[in-house]
Structures are given as structure tokens and as C-alpha cells.
Amino acid sequence: MSSENAVEFQNVWKKYSREAIFHKSLREDLSRLFKTASTRDGLSQGEFWALQDINLKIKKGETVGFYGHNGAGKTTILKLIAGVTFPTQGSLQVRGRVAPLLEIGAGFHPDLTGRENIFMNGAILGMKITEIKQKMNSIIEFSELSEFIDMPVKKFSSGMYLRLAFSIAIHSEASIFLFDEIIAVGDGAFREKCLEKISDLKRKSKTVIFVTHNLELLKSLADRIINLNKGEIV
Amino acid sequence: MFPGFKHLLEYRDLFLVFLWRNFSIRYRQTIFGILWAIFPPLSLMILFTVVFGKIMSVKVADYPAPLFFYLGLLFWNFFASSLNFTIPVLANHYNLITKIYFPKEILPFSGIAMATIDMMIASVLLIAMLVYFKCSLTIYALWIFPLTLLLILFTIAISLFLSALNVFYRDVQLASSFLIQLWFFMTPVFYSIDKVSVNMKLVLFLNPLTFIIENSRRCLFEGRPVVVWQYLLMFIFVLIALRSSYSFFTKMEKRFADVI
Numbered sequence: 001m002s003s004e005n006a007v008e009f010q011n012v013w014k015k016y017s018r019e020a021i022f023h024k025s026l027r028e029d030l031s032r033l034f035k036t037a038s039t040r041d042g043l044s045q046g047e048f049w050a051l052q053d054i055n056l057k058i059k060k061g062e063t064v065g066f067y068g069h070n071g072a073g074k075t076t077i078l079k080l081i082a083g084v085t086f087p088t089q090g091s092l093q094v095r096g097r098v099a100p101l102l103e104i105g106a107g108f109h110p111d112l113t114g115r116e117n118i119f120m121n122g123a124i125l126g127m128k129i130t131e132i133k134q135k136m137n138s139i140i141e142f143s144e145l146s147e148f149i150d151m152p153v154k155k156f157s158s159g160m161y162l163r164l165a166f167s168i169a170i171h172s173e174a175s176i177f178l179f180d181e182i183i184a185v186g187d188g189a190f191r192e193k194c195l196e197k198i199s200d201l202k203r204k205s206k207t208v209i210f211v212t213h214n215l216e217l218l219k220s221l222a223d224r225i226i227n228l229n230k231g232e233i234v
Numbered sequence: 235m236f237p238g239f240k241h242l243l244e245y246r247d248l249f250l251v252f253l254w255r256n257f258s259i260r261y262r263q264t265i266f267g268i269l270w271a272i273f274p275p276l277s278l279m280i281l282f283t284v285v286f287g288k289i290m291s292v293k294v295a296d297y298p299a300p301l302f303f304y305l306g307l308l309f310w311n312f313f314a315s316s317l318n319f320t321i322p323v324l325a326n327h328y329n330l331i332t333k334i335y336f337p338k339e340i341l342p343f344s345g346i347a348m349a350t351i352d353m354m355i356a357s358v359l360l361i362a363m364l365v366y367f368k369c370s371l372t373i374y375a376l377w378i379f380p381l382t383l384l385l386i387l388f389t390i391a392i393s394l395f396l397s398a399l400n401v402f403y404r405d406v407q408l409a410s411s412f413l414i415q416l417w418f419f420m421t422p423v424f425y426s427i428d429k430v431s432v433n434m435k436l437v438l439f440l441n442p443l444t445f446i447i448e449n450s451r452r453c454l455f456e457g458r459p460v461v462v463w464q465y466l467l468m469f470i471f472v473l474i475a476l477r478s479s480y481s482f483f484t485k486m487e488k489r490f491a492d493v494i
Contacts (some may be wrong), residue, residue: 016492076263082490083335098335107330111259123251 005095006176006207007081009056010089010094013230014076014231018046018175050076053090060095060175063198065218068228075212076179079229081209096175096207098126102165110154114145117153119167125172135171142197143167144190163190170197177201193219242337248260252344256319271352274458275307282307282424284384294426298367303441304360305446305454306423307381311389312353313389313443314414319345320393325399328494337479338487342393350386372457380452380465388442388472398461398486403494422447442468 050072053188058064065075079085080092081098107121114230118139119177122132139147169177179198198221201208212218218225227234242249259266283305286292295302320342324331327341364371400406421443427435438444445468449460 079332079491082333084332086488100334102330102333106333109259111262114253114257116258119251120255123248124244124330124336126336127247127248129250165397 004059005057005093006060006062007056007092007209009054009077009080009092011089012051012054012056012080012087013049014073014080014091015047015053015088016050018048018072023223024079025223026173043085049231051087054063054231054233056226056233057213058207058209060207063208063221063223064209064210064224065222066228067213067215067218067225068233069163071230072121072228074228075180076231078209078211081176082178093190094176097173098176098178099172099174100178101110101180106122107151107165108161109166111152111181113151114156114164115140115151117164121165121168122172125169125174128171131173139164139167139171142170155170157204159187159190166194170201174206176207179208179232181212235465245337245340248336249340249344249347252340253347253430256284256344256348260308260348261400268355271355275304275311275356276305276359277421279304291396294424295451295455297369297466300454301363301367301426302451304363304428305451306361306421308353308356309385309443309447309450310418310421310423311356313384314350314418316346316349316393317396317410318416319349319445320397322407324397325404325407326494332491337392338490339483342397343390346386346389346393347391349472369455370457371454374457374459377453377460378450379489380444381453384442384465384469384472385446387476388446391472391476391479392435394483398483398490399491412488417441417443420444429462442472447479 015188054073054077058075066077068074076085080087081094082098083221084093102124108117109120112120115136118136119132122135122139123129127135135188140149141150143166145160145163148156148160153164156164165211179199195217198208208221210218210221261270264270279300283299286294287299293299323341323345324338326434330336331338396406396410420438420441422438427438427444427448430438446463449465452458453460
């Protein structure tokens with residue numbers, strides 16, 4: 001792999017099952033043992049290819065946007081880059097620490113205050129405790145939530161969650177940033193600020209990868225747009 | 235033996251943050267706070283002392299019964315509250331597991347660490363009771379530390395296995411309270427194995443908690459040592475269990491985000 005590439009996909013295929021998304025019980029699994037009829041394309045009943053033969057190179061410092069309908073495989077690509085899931089076939093390499101923007105519920109605990117959640121979210125993003133302490137003021141300032149920061153986040157609005165999440169994510173020392181659809185939310189002024197910050201990341205030659213339905217936004221931010229349709233690059 | 239260990243060290247700050255979070259959530263909006271670590275074993279100790287001593291008139295040991303019950307409950311509570319925390323912990327954090335990479339064992343580990351701290355707090359009362367009942371400790375009382383280590387390692391082994399399995403089959407979560415209750419009766423918390431038949435003893439010793447609790451009473455209250463070869467045998471058994479459940483966990487970990 002060339003050292004210039006932050007992300008590299010080689011013939012990546014990813015299979016998912018429609019059935020086992022949330023919950024699977026032992027009884028169902030045992031009953032499945034007796035009917036293992038596979039079809040010709042290597043898929044068992046209820047399975048489908050979320051990604052098909054993806055070849056992809058994203059250079060360091062590049063800003064790439066993924067565009068496509070729901071179910072086109074955008075989120076699966078982000079998950080593969082984040083290292084939470086693995087390809088069924090093919091291989092991929094990721095160079096550098098990855099920071100996804102954590103959504104409501106993921107990196108936040110409702111009973112903890114905003115300030116406490118900064119510790120939790122920051123640590124999940126791989127920041128050290130001392131580092132979080134140093135950046136605390138800067139994170140709060142960027143989020144514009146200083147009045148509410150010592151309040152449990154269960155009392156936050158979704159816009160406030162987003163501000164905090166975004167602010168923490170961009171303060172991490174990661175080299176690859178993943179934004180899944182979320183930039184579309186939030187009020188106009190804050191959105192401007194976020195976009196400004198993303199351009200800032202570009203200037204610091206960080207790799208930014210994002211996913212959205214908003215083609216306008218994509219065109220204004222991305223160096224390159226990758227169009228996905230039914231798990232394939234178009 | 236545990237290849238991921240060095241990698242785990244990189245994430246120690248995350249572990250500390252999770253541990254701190256567990257504590258602050260649990261004791262938030264409580265009046266008694268940290269005293270809740272002592273109440274459960276204390277209340278059961280009083281109950282057992284009254285039921286077995288006063289109502290059923292059973293003599294459980296040659297030393298004061300509250301000591302006998304409290305030590306068993308201290309260890310049992312650690313084990314049970316660890317399992318109660320760790321079995322559903324991965325499934326509860328599905329929105330984190332599907333978003334970002336981190337060593338998932340940190341989640342069960344933070345729960346076991348919390349139970350360990352609770353056990354340490356609750357053991358202050360044990361020390362107070364030893365003073366109150368004027369127990370004279372011998373050098374063999376130090377065996378309590380290797381026995382506690384064995385308990386913690388065994389708890390980690392069971393927790394890793396069951397928490398990973400629960401990601402695939404939520405049956406584990408549903409069965410857990412019932413399973414823990416069964417295990418309680420198989421463990422000599424409110425009885426002693428001295429009085430049971432040899433065959434039954436062998437069956438009960440398949441449960442490492444039997445070995446741990448029986449021997450800790452023996453070295454702490456009776457001033458007798460643990461038989462070294464028995465300890466070593468048990469230690470090896472626990473290490474094998476730990477090693478197998480750790481590799482089960484890391485093998486399953488790769489599929490967590492897809493099936494959770």
C-alpha cells in the first residue's frame with residue numbers, strides 16, 4: 001500500500017443478513033441448521049450484498065463525499081473504515097486514527113452532564129484524560145454551550161447534542177474524520193461554523209470522509225464525489 | 235498468553251473513564267451513595283444469622299456465624315454483581331460498538347473493576363467484625379489475597395464468555411438472573427461443605443467458588459493454610475478457562491457490529 005493513501009479498498013465485498021439485525025435467538029439458529037440451502041450467488045436465504053467489489057483509494061488530506069440513496073452502502077463503507085466491521089471478501093487498509101462523529105446515544109450518557117460527557121466521548125475517540133482537560137475550554141467554547149454544560153445531557157435538545165458531538169470530534173487528534181449525514185442538522189449559523197471547521201481540517205491536511213443526501217453541500221466541500229448505487233461504485 | 239494486552243494498555247484512559255462513569259451514574263441521586271456497597275452483604279448476613287442461628291438453630295461454624303456468612307456473601311456479591319453488569323453490557327452499548335473501534339473487553343472489565351472496588355469497601359466491615367469478635371489472625375490469613383485473585387480471574391473468564399455470547403443470543407440475558415440464583419445455591423455461602431458427603435463434595439468442588447470461599451474461611455477464621463497443590467491446580471484450571479474465554483471473545487468481537 002502506498003503511504004500516500006489514508007484508505008484503500010481492494011475488491012471489497014460485504015454481505016449482510018436481513019434477518020439477524022438486532023436479535024437472534026438460539027431456537028431460530030437451531031432451526032436454521034436444518035435448512036442451509038445456498039443459492040448460486042453465495043447468498044443464503046435472507047442475505048444480500050451491501051457492497052460489491054469496491055475498489056477505492058482515498059489519499060491523505062483528501063475530502064471525499066459519498067452520495068447515494070438509502071441502502072446504497074454508504075454507511076457500510078464508513079463502518080469498514082472505522083474498523084467496527086470487516087469485509088466478507090477482499091481487503092482494506094486504513095492508515096491513521098479514525099474519529100467518527102458520534103451520534104446521540106452513542107458516545108453520550110443521558111444522566112451525565114455535558115462536561116462529563118466530554119470526558120467520555122473524548123476518551124472513546126482515543127483522547128487521553130490530560131488531553132481532554134487541556135482542550136475542555138476550547139471544546140465548550142466551540143459548541144457555544146457554556147451556559148448548559150453542567151446540565152445532564154438528557155435535557156439537551158438534539159441540536160445541542162450535535163453541537164457538542166461535533167465540537168468534541170474535531171478536537172481529537174485523529175487523521176481521518178468520518179461524518180455520517182449529521183452535518184445536515186443544526187441551525188444555519190452553526191452549520192456554517194461546522195463547514196468552516198471542516199475546511200480548516202482540509203487545510204491541516206486531514207482526511208475527511210462524509211456521507212450525505214445533500215448534493216449541494218457535497219459539491220461545495222468535497223474534492224471528489226463517489227456515487228454509490230446498490231453497493232457498487234457508479 | 236494474552237496477545238491483545240499491550241494494545242489494551244493504550245486504551246487505559248478509556249477504561250478509567252468508563253469506570254468513573256459507572257460509579258457516577260450508579261451513585262447519582264442517592265442518599266447513601268457508596269454505603270450501598272455494604273448494605274446488600276450486611277442485610278443478608280443479618281438475615282442468615284437470624285434464620286439459621288435463631289430460627290433453625292443450625293451451628294454453621296465454631297466461630298461466630300456473622301463472620302461465616304459475611305465473608306461468603308462478600309465474595310458471592312462480587313461475583314453476582316459482576317455478572318449482572320457484564321452479561322448485558324455489550325448489547326447495551328450497541329450504538330457505540332457499531333460506530334467506533336475500541337477494545338470491547340474494556341466494557342466488561344470496567345464493570346468487574348467497579349465490583350472489585352465495592353468489594354474492597356465492603357471488606358472494611360469484615361475487618362471491623364474481626365476486631366469486634368476478637369479474632370486472632372495467623373500468618374495464613376495472607377492467603378486471602380491469592381484467593382481473591384483467583385476469584386477475580388474466574389469472574390473475568392465467565393464474564394467475557396457470557397457477555398460475548400449474549401451479543402448473539404439474548405437468551406443469555408434472560409437466563410442470567412435464574413442462572414445466578416442456581417449458582418448461589420451451588421456455592422457454600424450459607425452452608426459449609428464440611429457436613430456433606432464425599433461424593434457431593436467432589437461435585438461442589440467443580441465450582442471454583444466453592445474452593446475460594448471454603449478456603450478463605452479456613453485461612454481467615456480457622457488459622458489454617460490452603461493446600462498449595464490444590465491452589466495451583468485450581469489456578470491452572472482458572473487460567474485455562476480465562477484463556478479460552480478470551481480467545482472466544484476476540485474471535486466473536488469481529489462480528490459484534492454485524493449481529494448486535
